[in-house]
Amino acid sequence: MTRDENNHPILELAESMDEAPDHLTYTFKLRQGVHFHNGKLMTSADVVASFDRYAKVGNQRSTLDAVDHWDxxxxATFVLHMKKVQPTFIEALSSFSVPIVIIPAENRDIPAQQLTQPIGTGPFQxxxxxxxxxxxxxxxxxxxxxxxFQDRTxxxxxxxxxxDTVxxxxVTEPGARVAGLRTGEFQAVEDLPAKSLPDLKQDTNITILPLKNWWIQIANPNVSNPPTDKLxxxxAIQAALDMDEIMDAASDGNYQLNVGFQYPNQPDYTDVGKDTYNLHDPELAKKYLAQAGYQGEPVVLLTNKDYPPMYNSALVMQQELQAVGINAQMKVVDxxxxxxxxxxxxxxxxxxxxxxGTQPALGALATMQFLVEPxxxxxxxxxKDDPDVLAAWNDMNTLPTAAGRQNAYVQMQKLVLDRVYAVPFGSYTQVEAVRSNVNGFVPFRIPRFANVWFSH
Known part of the structure; x- marks a missing residue:
């Protein structure tokens, strides 16, 4: 399964799915005549092997926690047998965040991160x-x-x-991306600097394609390492931050402030926890530091220069923390x-x-999975996960009504922000562009080049 243009679950390598009346069995009939890139015909044995491997090494193998077994x-048939009813199971299964990709059965035992020559079933190999x-x-x-289907979705x-090829x-240098787009060396560019847009909009050979809510710019604390083991x-760190200053540096001004882990246009969105967001209150920060008995221990900000928005947000956060007396240090690697x-x-x-980025686009369930085991x-x-957070997560997955599951998400967001298990800064807008002779390209979470062609 995967998601459509509006991030709703759809079948992909299955032609049908039957959910039993008791919601404890899902029976998939596979599309026939699908071949892997090595020429092998895909069968249910490959699906079984792919699920076996994912259950052992998949980044979000907890997706399968409610599954008893599969056979x-x-x-042409693959069946999932559940231990218990999970109303959100198909939503989780169809996520393309870290999906259960179907691979040939002979690759079942390849260790995590060692599948260096992936063989899939898609239109490109x-x-x-x-x-x-x-x-x-x-x-x-x-x-x-x-x-x-009649079209890509x-x-x-x-x-x-x-x-023929993609x-x-x-290209990490923004100026090089702009130059390559202008000359036609690049037919599409995924991330243009905001300052280049006025000139590019005057170029009739280029089509600008903004993609709002590209990702939530965020810093994740390490609560196992002092001094951030102390709430x-x-x-104090949360109180010190000016999110406008951070997001402006991260995005060249192409951003929106955003509380929490969904966007205002999404059905799951809530602003609960807004009382902790964008406080920019140095005196409150200093008060918390005094209460914590903070003695100038280093607070190390782990970042990289490969993604300028990440580096720039860390740089501004360092300055804001130093201004309230926190010994903030940068650790910059690739x-x-x-x-x-x-x-x-x-x-x-x-x-x-x-x-x-991908997870907030997919919905609250995909996003909040970041904050729970494994x-x-x-x-x-x-x-050992915070038991209150874990309880809210379990309710998000298992409560029988959509209203109950939404309320559980609201509670989980409030807990995460109150206990500062994540520090979301705001929503980043990514500006994409294509050469004007490129047809069929529509911005999405990840660039898609099926159903894209050139006009001459």
């Missing part, structure tokens, strides 16, 4: 991946479009590769290293800077 009664530089794809001539629907190039220290440090250690850092971003001591 394949025949080559991998040619080459050079970390930090480029990824090249080519049309998969054996691709079978999903005829249940979200990551699903009727998809066709209209171009090359994603990683009062975290509250993006992959910062992620590895955050994931694998609780030592040597106190805040990790990132952007939550990989809660606030790094709870001894990996």
């Amino acid at each position: 394949a009664p025949d080559a 991998l040619v080459e991946s050079v970390p930090g530089s480029a990824v090249k794809l080519k049309r998969f001539d054996g691709y079978k479009p999903n005829t249940s 979200g990551f699903g629907g009727y998809k066709i590769a209209c171009v 090359t994603f190039r990683i 009062l220290v975290r509250r 993006w992959p290293t910062s992620v590895q440090i955050m994931q694998n250690t609780t030592q040597g850092w106190n805040f990790f800077f990132t952007g939550w 990989n809660a971003t606030y790094k709870p001591k001894d990996n």
